[in-house]
Amino acid sequence: MLEARDLRWRVGDECKGPLSFMLRPREILVISGRNGSGKSTLLDVISGFASPLAGNLFLNGMQITSRPPWKRATYGLRRLLQTPPAPEPELSVKAFLSIHAEVGTFGLFNSLTLTDRMKQLISLLELDFALSKPLSNLSYGSWRLIQIVAILSLPRGILLLDEPFAGIDPRRKSIVLGEIQEYAKCGGCAVIATHPLDPVDDMASKSIELSSDVN
Numbered sequence: 001m002l003e004a005r006d007l008r009w010r011v012g013d014e015c016k017g018p019l020s021f022m023l024r025p026r027e028i029l030v031i032s033g034r035n036g037s038g039k040s041t042l043l044d045v046i047s048g049f050a051s052p053l054a055g056n057l058f059l060n061g062m063q064i065t066s067r068p069p070w071k072r073a074t075y076g077l078r079r080l081l082q083t084p085p086a087p088e089p090e091l092s093v094k095a096f097l098s099i100h101a102e103v104g105t106f107g108l109f110n111s112l113t114l115t116d117r118m119k120q121l122i123s124l125l126e127l128d129f130a131l132s133k134p135l136s137n138l139s140y141g142s143w144r145l146i147q148i149v150a151i152l153s154l155p156r157g158i159l160l161l162d163e164p165f166a167g168i169d170p171r172r173k174s175i176v177l178g179e180i181q182e183y184a185k186c187g188g189c190a191v192i193a194t195h196p197l198d199p200v201d202d203m204a205s206k207s208i209e210l211s212s213d214v215n
Helices: 039-047 069-074 093-104 116-124 140-152 170-185
Strands: 002-011 014-023 028-032 054-059 077-080 158-162 189-194 206-209
Touching: 002 039, 014 039, 014 054, 014 206, 028 039, 028 170, 039 069, 039 077, 039 158, 039 189, 069 077, 077 140, 093 116, 093 140, 116 140, 116 170, 140 158, 140 170, 158 170, 170 189
Parallel strands: 028 189, 028 206, 077 158, 158 189
Antiparallel strands: 002 014, 002 054
């Protein structure tokens, strides 16, 4: 369970908040707002990449407000960035995914081995063609999808997804939507930051709309 209590954070010269919410297993929280409304910064605060101006965060009753990002990741917070980091030029897609497989299974998988869940998602999203390619040869949309495969394949936790549908074609977007819902149904939960026009409200257990011009 993820809980925010009277959270305030800074976006440029603006102070956002206070914001409070509670997210339980099997729930999906959709945070919508236009550019500059503070969606990405809020996810930075939740994942530990930015500090709040005030307020506290709790995970399963434990205060994590001052915990670093790597520590929060060990507690099950899974972050998908809005702008994916530049991939290692020579690292193949299969090698990248196998690293995540090793992390997610605590080293039980050997090098260049994918989990059954990864294979299932790769097949659903028709990404088999990309496995032998260097990450640097992928399009923005394909690189985005590979990261989604990696994060959805990890053990159940809390997904923090920053505009996860950017650059993805409508058919694959529909698949990703369904897989996020399935992730939640199986005991995980998700926070999705998105634009107001993205049709994700139907999947939301809870929703918050952030203003871009009101504190």
